[in-house]
Amino acid sequence: MRAAFTILILCLSAFYTYAAFVDLTFLSSTGRLGPGFFPRVIGVGLILACLVDLAMQLSRRSEPLPRSEYVGTVVFVGVATVIFVLAMGFIGGHAAMVAFMFVTLMVLNRDRWLQNLAIALLLPLAIYLMFDVWLNAAIPRGSLLEAWFA
Amino acid sequence: MELFANLALGMSVVLTPTNLLLLLTGAMIGMIVGIIPGFGPSAGLAILLPITYGMDPVGAVMMLAAIYYAAMYGGTITSILLNTPGESATVASTFDGYPLAKQGRAGPALVMQAVASFVGGTIGVILITLLAPLFSQVARSFGPPEYFLFALMGLLLLVFMISEHRMLGAISALIGFALGTVGVDLETGMQRFTFGSAELIGGIDFIPIAIGLFGLGEVFYSFYVGIHRSQSGSIVQYQNERRFWPEARDFVDSRVAMIRGSFLGFIIGVLPGAGATIASLMSYTVEKSASKEPEKFGKGAMAGLVGPEAANNAASAGAMVPLLTLGIPGSAATAVLLAAFLLWGLRPGPLLMTQNPEFAWGLIASMYLGNVALLVLNIFAIPLFVQIVRLPYRLLAPAIVLICTIGTYSVHASMIETWLMLAAGVVGFFMKLLGFSPAATVLALVLGPLAEEALRQSLTISRGSFVIFIDRPVSLSIILATMAILLLTPLLRRFRAAD
Numbered sequence: 162m163r164a165a166f167t168i169l170i171l172c173l174s175a176f177y178t179y180a181a182f183v184d185l186t187f188l189s190s191t192g193r194l195g196p197g198f199f200p201r202v203i204g205v206g207l208i209l210a211c212l213v214d215l216a217m218q219l220s221r222r223s224e225p226l227p228r229s230e231y232v233g234t235v236v237f238v239g240v241a242t243v244i245f246v247l248a249m250g251f252i253g254g255h256a257a258m259v260a261f262m263f264v265t266l267m268v269l270n271r272d273r274w275l276q277n278l279a280i281a282l283l284l285p286l287a288i289y290l291m292f293d294v295w296l297n298a299a300i301p302r303g304s305l306l307e308a309w310f311a
Numbered sequence: 312m313e314l315f316a317n318l319a320l321g322m323s324v325v326l327t328p329t330n331l332l333l334l335l336t337g338a339m340i341g342m343i344v345g346i347i348p349g350f351g352p353s354a355g356l357a358i359l360l361p362i363t364y365g366m367d368p369v370g371a372v373m374m375l376a377a378i379y380y381a382a383m384y385g386g387t388i389t390s391i392l393l394n395t396p397g398e399s400a401t402v403a404s405t406f407d408g409y410p411l412a413k414q415g416r417a418g419p420a421l422v423m424q425a426v427a428s429f430v431g432g433t434i435g436v437i438l439i440t441l442l443a444p445l446f447s448q449v450a451r452s453f454g455p456p457e458y459f460l461f462a463l464m465g466l467l468l469l470v471f472m473i474s475e476h477r478m479l480g481a482i483s484a485l486i487g488f489a490l491g492t493v494g495v496d497l498e499t500g501m502q503r504f505t506f507g508s509a510e511l512i513g514g515i516d517f518i519p520i521a522i523g524l525f526g527l528g529e530v531f532y533s534f535y536v537g538i539h540r541s542q543s544g545s546i547v548q549y550q551n552e553r554r555f556w557p558e559a560r561d562f563v564d565s566r567v568a569m570i571r572g573s574f575l576g577f578i579i580g581v582l583p584g585a586g587a588t589i590a591s592l593m594s595y596t597v598e599k600s601a602s603k604e605p606e607k608f609g610k611g612a613m614a615g616l617v618g619p620e621a622a623n624n625a626a627s628a629g630a631m632v633p634l635l636t637l638g639i640p641g642s643a644a645t646a647v648l649l650a651a652f653l654l655w656g657l658r659p660g661p662l663l664m665t666q667n668p669e670f671a672w673g674l675i676a677s678m679y680l681g682n683v684a685l686l687v688l689n690i691f692a693i694p695l696f697v698q699i700v701r702l703p704y705r706l707l708a709p710a711i712v713l714i715c716t717i718g719t720y721s722v723h724a725s726m727i728e729t730w731l732m733l734a735a736g737v738v739g740f741f742m743k744l745l746g747f748s749p750a751a752t753v754l755a756l757v758l759g760p761l762a763e764e765a766l767r768q769s770l771t772i773s774r775g776s777f778v779i780f781i782d783r784p785v786s787l788s789i790i791l792a793t794m795a796i797l798l799l800t801p802l803l804r805r806f807r808a809a810d
Contacts (some may be wrong), residue, residue, distance in 0.1 A: 186501075190499075199490045199766065199767070231534055238708070262713065270703070
């Protein structure tokens, strides 16, 4: 798995380095070091480091990854977070927060629906009071809510 | 005399009801951040940075700094009561802290760790007060070559001393550098790696990356290792103990360890990249070697608890010196603090103390008061923190995800940055799982633009010759110092191996 991750970084580094060599100049029009100088150094360094790491992985047995019986939980929380961010743009931050908290808590903290409901309502309320009321910071209203007010 | 006048100025800034409240809030939050296992000060600072946007800059930075050093206090409570360090820098506190608790001496251990943290933190701030103006004075003679070398030194030391796999640490740092090159090149005005996107012209913002890598990535990783299923039932019941307060012999036996740990920790803390974890582990080894009864270490020696405790608190104070006087962070947590400074238009560096004395001395003065507040909190609010230790992670984690997401969005009201944070969270999870170093990425992202600017300026001055880096005595000294520390790295890594 580590090799796959390193190969992914290697591919991205190759693309970055290609862009640094093709799109960016080494010297500026005034003859000073240009915008491509540093990225080229970084890009080449990244490719070399990835290659060395891959060679090291091939030459010796890498340590096995810690096994986990909670991969499903990680995937669930990740997917729930993606849906939460998507929902923020649609139903607005306030409703999305309540829904996200309630759904995740119902899965992670089973059979305690009253406790889950209380947290799902009180925590978003606290966040609303802190961000929206006290700090005057933005919480997304969502396209549905904006259409309603329009 | 000028020193006292500066401190008085700082105190006048801190001693307002709002700033005192912010300081106490920061201390309280930092304690909680320290208590939550796997959730370090870098994550706490990154996640809470957005909530300080609407605040007065001085108060906000005081609060963030308090979160940073209070995390060291909080991390030890779980080390003693649960044998689980809340923070990596408090690992050494489990060696003797937990055995003390098991012997029915949890109360004295908790009080002594609070006193040691206070002594370490306060000695650290006294040393900052004395040394920061001198460092600023010296740093005024630094030019671009020295700044470039300092930035490089910080990253090299972080990669070589902290990262478990050096090559993966180097890759992580280079990724941070690469991310730092996205956006408009300030010298030529040319767009780099924007691929026509208007959102990328301003560059990749530090906040979503830091929140994603440290906050969300950490939550995913904690679920992966099953922290949400771990029981807090094994917590030592210190309330049933016969005696809560330490005895006079506890102070007598450990007073030298406390002072020694404080000075050692401060020196290690000033070194970029080394940090509080190495300071505490080194202090533990030093105390064990210096003790007349080394066989007691690991079985409940008070000196084995207080030395590392004083060291990690003094190290977190020491790490503020390069940040305040050079504007160069030596760790991921101080990189987040630097981002906070820049957010409010404050550029730390040699001129900070003369151009913004209210801010610089206000921050230093707040650290004196913060340590006093933490001493009191640590002793009298232990029952409260024990309740927080008992709070199940399965309830805490969704709340952290919520704050990460809303916090990121609230900075620039940007959905793109929110998605970026999410992507950084996934990458952060894999980095942590596979042995890469998210801390090196974040530090390089902050230092990258600074290092690039300094490198290009240096080479312009020297007309393209790299000799400029060895021609200047200060540059040469930095190179030699870095090489010396790197040669000592195997020794320092031995302390790390105890982790």
